[in-house]
Amino acid sequence: MTRKLRNMAPGLRAKNQFLVMITPTRDLPVELKDDVLVVDVPPPRAVDLGKLFDDVTSKMPREELPRREVRAKLIGSALGLTTNQARLAYSQVYAQYGRFDDRGIERVTYAKRQVIRESGALEFWPAEEGEADVGGLDLLKAWLKKREMAFTEEARQAKLPYPRGVVLIGIPGTGKSLSAKMTSGLWKLPLLRLDVGAVFGSLLGESEQNIRRAIQLAETVSPCILWVDEMEKAFAGAGAGMSGGGAATRVFGTFLTWMQERKTPVFVIATANDISALPAELMGRFDRTFFLDLPNDAERRQIFLIHLKRAGVAFPERSLRLDTLVESSRGYVGREIERLVREAQFTAFADENREMEQTDLEAALAETVPLSKSHAEVIEHLQKWRKEGLASPASSEESRAPAGRGRVIETA
Numbered sequence: 001m002t003r004k005l006r007n008m009a010p011g012l013r014a015k016n017q018f019l020v021m022i023t024p025t026r027d028l029p030v031e032l033k034d035d036v037l038v039v040d041v042p043p044p045r046a047v048d049l050g051k052l053f054d055d056v057t058s059k060m061p062r063e064e065l066p067r068r069e070v071r072a073k074l075i076g077s078a079l080g081l082t083t084n085q086a087r088l089a090y091s092q093v094y095a096q097y098g099r100f101d102d103r104g105i106e107r108v109t110y111a112k113r114q115v116i117r118e119s120g121a122l123e124f125w126p127a128e129e130g131e132a133d134v135g136g137l138d139l140l141k142a143w144l145k146k147r148e149m150a151f152t153e154e155a156r157q158a159k160l161p162y163p164r165g166v167v168l169i170g171i172p173g174t175g176k177s178l179s180a181k182m183t184s185g186l187w188k189l190p191l192l193r194l195d196v197g198a199v200f201g202s203l204l205g206e207s208e209q210n211i212r213r214a215i216q217l218a219e220t221v222s223p224c225i226l227w228v229d230e231m232e233k234a235f236a237g238a239g240a241g242m243s244g245g246g247a248a249t250r251v252f253g254t255f256l257t258w259m260q261e262r263k264t265p266v267f268v269i270a271t272a273n274d275i276s277a278l279p280a281e282l283m284g285r286f287d288r289t290f291f292l293d294l295p296n297d298a299e300r301r302q303i304f305l306i307h308l309k310r311a312g313v314a315f316p317e318r319s320l321r322l323d324t325l326v327e328s329s330r331g332y333v334g335r336e337i338e339r340l341v342r343e344a345q346f347t348a349f350a351d352e353n354r355e356m357e358q359t360d361l362e363a364a365l366a367e368t369v370p371l372s373k374s375h376a377e378v379i380e381h382l383q384k385w386r387k388e389g390l391a392s393p394a395s396s397e398e399s400r401a402p403a404g405r406g407r408v409i410e411t412a
């Protein structure tokens with residue numbers, strides 16, 4: 001088949017004729033790449049869906065037709081679906097409820113979730129985390145809270161631009177992923193996680209099509225948050241001037257262009273443990289880069305409290321000596337504190353399900369070697385972001401205790 005098509009090409013060219021191939025996927029054989037121009041057909045627009053909706057409801061008596069606002073919402077919530085998917089969703093709504101009302105909007109949105117799930121590269125991420133689940137990071141929180149209302153109609157009228165995105169870089173386990181989830185909770189916007197690994201397909205052009213499709217889908221649910229976790233793994237070595245020029249570079253290029261040109265309120269949160277491998281042009285497309293350092297004394301206290309309460313310790317301030325724990329956990333990150341609290345919980349439970357005690361926590365502390373000690377060089381390398389002012393600190397100096405973080409590195 002491929003051979004035949006290639007043989008046809010010169011003849012077609014001579015006669016100025018074109019062969020049009022229609023396919024739902026971009027699985028084009030490599031041999032044809034130089035002879036074929038690929039045109040993406042976008043999913044139907046709102047007007048198209050409006051016509052479709054009117055067509056589906058054309059036989060309904062006038063008094064049963066939905067109100068204008070409901071109609072508009074039914075159409076809006078179907079954006080991103082194909083014509084057939086939308087028709088099916090509308091039919092299902094009618095079959096289930098016998099009419100078109102708010103329940104229908106939910107049903108159509110549900111159909112879209114399904115499509116997003118099947119797209120492979122995007123995932124609706126349930127995010128119930130709030131500010132109280134994240135210890136410390138006061139500057140990051142303040143920045144986010146200032147933008148809480150930025151996606152409202154009121155903000156549009158005040159001519160406020162949409163926030164575009166942030167990069168959270170820092171030491172592993174300091175709450176970068178957690179902060180992405182918190183933002184979704186704080187802003188009450190859906191969180192869509194982009195799985196860059198799943199974007200890469202084996203066939204030519206497939207990866208670019210996948211990323212374009214994912215972006216398109218995200219735009220149809222906007223305002224929303226698009227979360228690219230561990231971005232450095234996804235895009236490492238994909239920048240301009242990098243060798244390779246493979247799928248990663250093209251996917252990255254597509255993403256970069258979109259970051260630059262998009263008009264839709266899709267806020268991008270990218271997290272990374274290290275971005276020195278990332279192309280510089282990427283960073284300029286975000287509003288700000290935050291650096292998450294080792295938590296200071298005040299922050300570790302908060303993190304201890306969060307996880308102790310979660311472990312069922314009702315009054316940790318009374319039943320435990322927090323100061324000692326804060327003192328001896330210098331150099332530990334949030335994840336490590338969470339783990340050692342959990343360890344202490346197991347110890348207490350295994351011992352006839354008694355209350356957690358100070359010694360359980362201290363034993364767990366003594367057992368764990370924090371990353372900042374085992375991999376001091378990694379932390380030091382990262383802290384250059386703070387020292388050189390390459391990123392904004394996520395926590396304020398004031399909240400830093402006198403014998404702050406530097407000490408860990410000195411003693412390590």
Ligand SMILES: Nc1ncnc2c1ncn2[C@@H]1O[C@H](COP(=O)(O)OP(=O)(O)O)[C@@H](O)[C@H]1O
Binds near residue numbers: 175
């Ligand atoms: N600042 C924090 N406050 C409370 N818990 C934290 C904090 N940082 C980390 N944790 C705990 O550690 C877990 C892992 O953190 P995560 O956000 O995945 O780290 P990162 O993405 O920076 O590597 C979180 O789910 C949370 O339970």
Ligand SMILES: [Mg+2]
Binds near residue numbers: 176177178229271
């Ligand atoms: Mg993470």
